[in-house]
Amino acid sequence: MEHVKAILFDCVGTLFRVEADHGLQLKLLHERLKAEGFNLNYQTFMEAYRKAYAKYWKIRREELKEVSNMVWVAEALRLAGLEASSRDPAIERAVKDYFQPYLEAVKPVECLPSLFEELKEQFKLGVVTNFTYAPAMREILSSIGVVNFLDVVVISQEVGWRKPHPEIFKAALKGLKVNPEEALLVGDDPHDDVAGAKKMGIKAVLV
Structure with missing residues (x-):
């Protein structure tokens, strides 16, 4: 060369x-968010999560601007009617839990x-x-x-x-x-x- x-x-x-189990990742994310005080059921969270993810995936794909998991998780919580900031350490702790099965796979x-x-x-x-x-x-x-x-x-x-x-x-x-x-x-x-x-x-x- x-x-x-x-x-x-x-x-x-x-x-x-x-080869991670994405369903397990999402369940762990939701469980940690609940443990951190974001009280909402799994179905409500997932409906909001899908909307937030789709919004930011479009930005990431079309504009090539990177967006962290914390941003769309916080947006999902807001869509579900809760106050949330992507800078909240509680949300990052939940994202860390989300990635644990990924790391293991x-x-x-x-x-x-x-x-x-x-x-x-x-x-x-x-x-x-x-x-x-x-x-x-x-x-x-x-x-x-x-x-x-x-x-x-x-x-x-x-x-x-x-x-x-x-x-x-x-x-x-x-x-x-x-x-x-x-x-x-x-x-x-x-x-x-x-x-x-x-x-x-x-x-x-x-x-």
Whole structure:
């Protein structure tokens, strides 16, 4: 890979796969919200949650602006007639519970730590990922054994933009201190990863 100084990896679908029970995640979210004092039944919550999620998914997909789980959970609670703020620590605690089954369902690609150790001898390494709750992603990167090899971790929730928006790739390049033509991105999405990277002048490989 002549002239390549850094390799960026997508996360979900590239470094690991997840087969989580989304229904269980939503039940845990609701249970924790009730325990935190947001008193509403599951059906009412789910009706409001679906509306809030659909609203913000449209923004995320069409405008490529990232929105954290806390934002649409708070909106769901407001739609259900309760006072709620996305900055409320109680809502983040509920979101943390929501992600627990997800964390437990992560299945990393085989031999990741040894692969990253070998690559680290020649390249700067980083990840650039669309993910709505950064603490969960950072926990995953630690659990799959790659975090200590990374020079930069760029997560859409923290940057505010989703791939394929140029700003998230710019943040990764800035963190690695390389020019676009000196970087290679490895990802599993032809649009968000490959096309987004190539538009920035970054080489890309689809896996």
